[in-house]
Amino acid sequence: MKTKFPINAFRDISTPFFYYDLDLLNTILSEVQQQARQLGYQLHYALKANINDPVLISIRKKGFGADCVSGNEILKAVETGFDPKSIVFAGVGKSDDEIRIGLQHHIHSFNCESLQELEVINHLAGGMNTQAAVSLRLNPNIDAHTHRYITTGIEENKFGINLWELNQVLEKINSFNNLTLIGLHFHIGSQILDQSVFKGLCLRINEIQQWFEERKIRINHINVGGGLGVNYSDPDGNLPDFNTYFNIFKQFLELRPGQQLHFEPGRALVAQSGSLISRVLYIKEGIKTRFAILDAGMTELIRPALYQAVHKIQNLTSSGLPLTYDVVGPICESSDCFGKAVILPQTQRGDLIAIRSTGAYGEVMSSSYNLRTKAKAYYSKDLLNHE
């Protein structure tokens, strides 16, 4: 499914702004949810990828739960109608206030990342006269083969409880009166395209399950996190391959009777439905390089600067002959560059540029550096009927 840009409507909007194709989003959501239902899998959308209300509401309406990594995300999920019983809460540094928010809403699970966190949750739950449902976020020591900034499942990462700590953790949990251990949680990284990594995760979980079984500890929920990647170079091509993804878990993960399998996709659901729309401010000829200077920068989309991410760049309004450009933003940092040696139809001041696949980790990571104005968001349902 190809995103159709309402270019006439764009001409009247001040740039830069984010554009969301909600039809594409809904198509992806329906497809993924249908496949998950057939297999009996529970999906929790990772809010941190995109927290715009129309996006969240579309996702909630399709029956997704929520995966939150802050107290404010829990509040946001509740506000936009997600069932608190469908909320899972991860994060290595949950503050006391954030834990209390989770306790007040009786969320499905605190995905705990350290021994000390378990202690604190038990203590706070006791103070509120309630029980906390917890899962252990285990560090499976699996390399996700992705960018080192977004790999999270190897032992020297800050995330998760290491397997060699498990004995001690279980001893502690047994002494806590306000915790119920309901599950095991894993999340090994993001933008994973080599799906064999997920097979490795399944096999590791099977070993870990054995360990719990030998100790007669019943685990009702297995949560395998998110991480499925998207094709940034071809945003109009195939949708993220959830079919292969789910089938790997169906084939290789040995669930025990009555165990529920949970997933926390973020990027794969929302990335392709968003684009950052910008105008060309200036064309500047260097000695060897021709620069297209945009009015959008790393303040709107930091992924290229932060993770060397590559996003497809399109000129929406020119049909000139192809030329090569370094496409850069206006921010006073050399890393404020969206792409080097990008081939675009001959580009001039005023042209509209789409930077594609910005629906995940785009707008949410924007900043006011250089005292920039926050870019607005527009939605297909509001613009397409003006075409």
Ligand SMILES: *Cc1c(COP(=O)(O)O)cnc(C)c1O
């Ligand atoms: C970020 C995150 C996700 C979502 O990751 P994606 O790569 O966007 O699918 C899921 N679970 C946890 C715990 C996360 O931190």
